[in-house]
Amino acid sequence: MSVIKVAILGFGTVGEGVYRTIHSHAEELQTVLGKKVEVAAILIQNKQKERDIAEDVLITSDFDEILKLQELDVVVEAIVGKEPAFSFLKKAIEKGCHIVTANKEMFAHHGKELQILAEEHNVSIGFEATVAGGIPIIQTIRQLLKINRVHQIQGILNGTSNFILTEMREKKQSFAEALLLAQVNGFAEADPTNDVEGFDAFFKTMILSRIAFGDEPVWNDVELEGITSISNELIEAAENYGLRFKHIARISKEDGQIKAIIKPALVDQSHPFYHVEGVQNAVNVHSNIVGDITLQGPGAGMFPTASAAIEDLVYVCQNAPSQKSLDKSSAFKIEEKKKEVKEYWLVHGVKDKLLHPGITWIDQTSSGTYIIKAEKKDVEHLALQQKPLCYFSILGNSEMINKQSLAI
Known part of the structure; x- marks a missing residue:
């Protein structure tokens, strides 16, 4: 084929960004791929709405019309929710199309099934846009896994939560005020539950887990907590020690088990996430040879996410379909059980400073x-004794804690 025909499912922020980027970077795409990339069809909901789309593009609300196209090479999916996105992509794969998706919820639930189906039909899947917007973290991990083995991944994966925490700290706003500002600026949906309760970060973490470790933790075993419990009082207490609240996803493999924690934590100035502010995302990967790598960039928006989808478009067109991205053979096996270590914590809501041999x-x-x-087990025990006590781990080398600590 001399032309690569693309269909875009959804014409919201991401879908429109992909369409505009294909047009604005047509020469670059042709240079890289050796073929012209053309948008053949776009799936929309409301056919009456005016859109700036070329006349030769099929605009339809019926996916079957797209499937009937004789020439169709790649389907880019930018729909919200598990369905009908999953069903559409299954049909596209069965037709023999490569697929690119930006849908983290759908891919977290159905990525394994789509990967198996893609291998059966000798096509490729690109899903960089499902995690961390414009940050190329999936491709980075794929490169690391050729020789390096990943020990742990930490990430600020939700720009809305990070924006709210930044506004609360810098402008002394309440949670409600910062959330409203995020909604006004288009960073948060009318229903912000997925963002502020941590579900968006959870879906992204499961996708990263499959890339890094070839599998994922049991979903019900994941420690998941959003940012709604973070108050101005807590932020001020943390600032006294130069600490900042961040909503951090952490995933690692210990003693043969994959463990994930997605909840607010405190970082000191030594931590790579300390200066990650606003809607920025960041991911830190710790591997056995290179050590720590941190990538930071815009986590949402039309062109950051479209950038990831376009890079995936190039990826699926250039690479052999049977990738090892979800293959358990790439998992890093840790046979030695990791010992529990003492960490620094900020605990709030303490009623009685009980004497406990495990707590300093x-x-x-x-x-x-x-x-x-x-x-951690002693902190959890303290929380059970003194409900509704809340606690937050402090990440970094905690040198300022050592310097400022006082005997009580």
């Missing part, structure tokens, strides 16, 4: 709020 009380930041050093 470092400092009291405000009424009922303390810095402690303890193993």
Whole structure:
């Protein structure tokens, strides 16, 4: 074929961004792929709405019309929700099309099935746009896995939550005020549940897990918590120690098991996420040879996400279909059980400073709020004893804690 024919499913922010980028970067795409890329069809919901789309493009709300096209090479999916996106992509694969998706919820639920189906039909799947917007983290991990083996991934994967926490700290806004500003600016949906309760970051973490470890944790075992519990009082207490709240997804493989934690944490100035502000995303990968790599960039928006989808378009057209992206053979096996270690924590809501052999009380930041050093199990035990106590791990080398700590 001398032309690569593309269909775009959905013409919202991402879908329109993909369409506009294909047109604005037509020469670059032809140079890289050796063929012209043309948008043959676009699937939309409302055919009456005016859109700036070329007249020779099929505009339809019926996916079957797209499937009937004789020449169709790649389907780019930018629809919200598991269905009908999953059903559409299955049919596209069965037709023999490569697919590119930006749909993290759908791919977290059905990525394995789509990968198996793609291998059966000798086509490729691109899904860089499902995680961290314009940050090429999936391709980076794929490159690392050729020789390196990943130990742990940490990520700020939701720009809305990061924006809210930044506004609360910098402008002393309440959670409700910062959320409203995020909605006004288009960073948060009218229903922000997926963002502020951590579900969006959860879906992205499951996708990263399959790339890094070839499998994912049991979903019900994942520690998942959003940012709705973070108050101005907590942010101020953390600032006294130069600490900042971030909503961080952490995933690792220990003792043969994949473990994931997706919840607010505190970072000090030594941590690579300390200066990640606003709607920015960041991902830190720790592997056995290269050590730590951190990628940072815009996590959402028309062109950052479209950029990832376009790179995937090039990827699926250039690469052999049977990729090892979801193959368990790439998982890094850790046979030695990781020992529990004492960490620094900020605990809030303490009623009684109980004597506990596993807990060192470092400092009291405000009424009922303390810095402690303890193993996780001891912090969890304290929280059970003194409900509704909340606690947050402190990530980094914590040198400032050592310098500022006071005997209590």
